[in-house]
Amino acid sequence: MAIQTEALSKQYNGKGGCQNITLQVPKGVVYGFIGPNGAGKSTFVRTLLGLLRPTGGKAELLGKPLGDLEARRKIGYLPELFRYPDWLTGLQLLHTHADLLGLKSSLRPQHFTALLEKVCLSGREKEKIAKYSKGMQQRIGLACALLGDPELIFLDEPTSALDPLGRMEVRSLLAQLKQEGRTVFLNSHLLQEIETVCDQVAIIDQGKLITQGDWRKLCRFQNRYKLIASGLDQEVLSDLPYVIGSELRQNFEPEAGTALKAEWQIEIENTEELPSLVRILSDHGIGVYELTPLEPHLEEIFLYWMNRKEPENVDHR
Structure with missing residues (x-):
């Protein structure tokens, strides 16, 4: 499993956050993590990444316990509320992240070129980030998340600032990452995006896991x-x-x-x-x-489970 948690919790003074989340994310999939605003999605991701300390439960990333340095080197992350130094160029930002990763200077030119092509920023890397649109900043953030050639990638609302063409390009990138055998854990409010790229999802509400598995099998609309x-x-x-x-x-x-x-x-x-x-x-x-x-849409399934308002422990894989 790329991600495996058992009753993982992170609460603030016994309230909010996420509570007793148990889920399994197989390797080589694009996995959707969905829920309304304030459901605890970002808290859960930050806890997995070691940015928050759990208040209960346990978890493994790539077969290693939380905080393991070997596993961390194989993880990429694009936060929702990112902010990069706008006096840097896109290329300088990549070099900064490469320094943090310890990437050899001799490997950088070829690696940077491939990444910039992947995120459709070729030819714009020498411009200052201050001149980048929000969508371009999101693209350079994606490049930073992919810089270490990660096996597991956390993306928090990666298409929120993109136009329809940009969203289509990101969907294509996610399909390519999946084809390469990487695992993508995707937070998004855009259910149509999740439906297009994800086979498996988890639905969370009020900090609790409602259901998880192949989203087409979560449907209660038969025939x-x-x-x-x-x-x-x-x-x-x-x-x-x-x-x-x-x-x-x-x-x-x-x-x-x-x-x-x-x-x-x-x-x-x-x-x-x-x-x-x-x-x-x-x-x-x-x-x-x-x-x-008639095939169900993810929006129908999401609303069905949200209206039930009761967690289910069945894994519909």
Whole structure:
């Protein structure tokens, strides 16, 4: 495991922070850590990084206990509220971080060039950070986080200051890091970003872990389908076997010479009955234009678990 915690806690005078967080993050994944503002996400990350001392529990990073120097050398970090000396150039900032890492001078030019290309800052490294936009500062921060060739990377809201193109480039970078076998622990309020790049997530609220695992398996919406059909109404749907729930989502204007089409969202009891369902619809004179499975969105799943307001100890991997 890249990260493994057991009842890890960090509270302030017995309040706030994070409480009894037990989770496992496999190596080589992009792992999403999500929750509302003030849920304890940043406290948890800072505790893992040794910036805060835990008040309870234990944890390992890359198989080593918290604070192990060997493990720390293999970790990169981009905080949400970063601030770099704006009188430095981007290149000088990289040299400063390289000094802290003990990176040999002879290795720096090639390493810096590759990093600047990765974060799309090639040609801008000699400009002062004071002239960088917030998005460019975030990019140079990403380069610093990746400077030590880390195995485990913590990114706190890495796309918050980026435009849509910049977010797309960061998503591509995260996919590349995953392909290289690195582990990325990603804090973000942008659920669409998490959904795009992460296979596994943990949801935290009020300092407590609500659930974790493959986010598609955290869903409690089973066997949902989009059905586009003509001549169908709620009464007919209610009488159909196998259908256990339905909702009209949209009506369509009829084309010349055709019946009114409508989009329904239906829930069926057993996917093996889909051929029979289509046949029954046809026997009723219903025109079926489309019947496709509906994949859940992370936002739906997040809201589902937040509304439950009760932690679950099941790991849905």
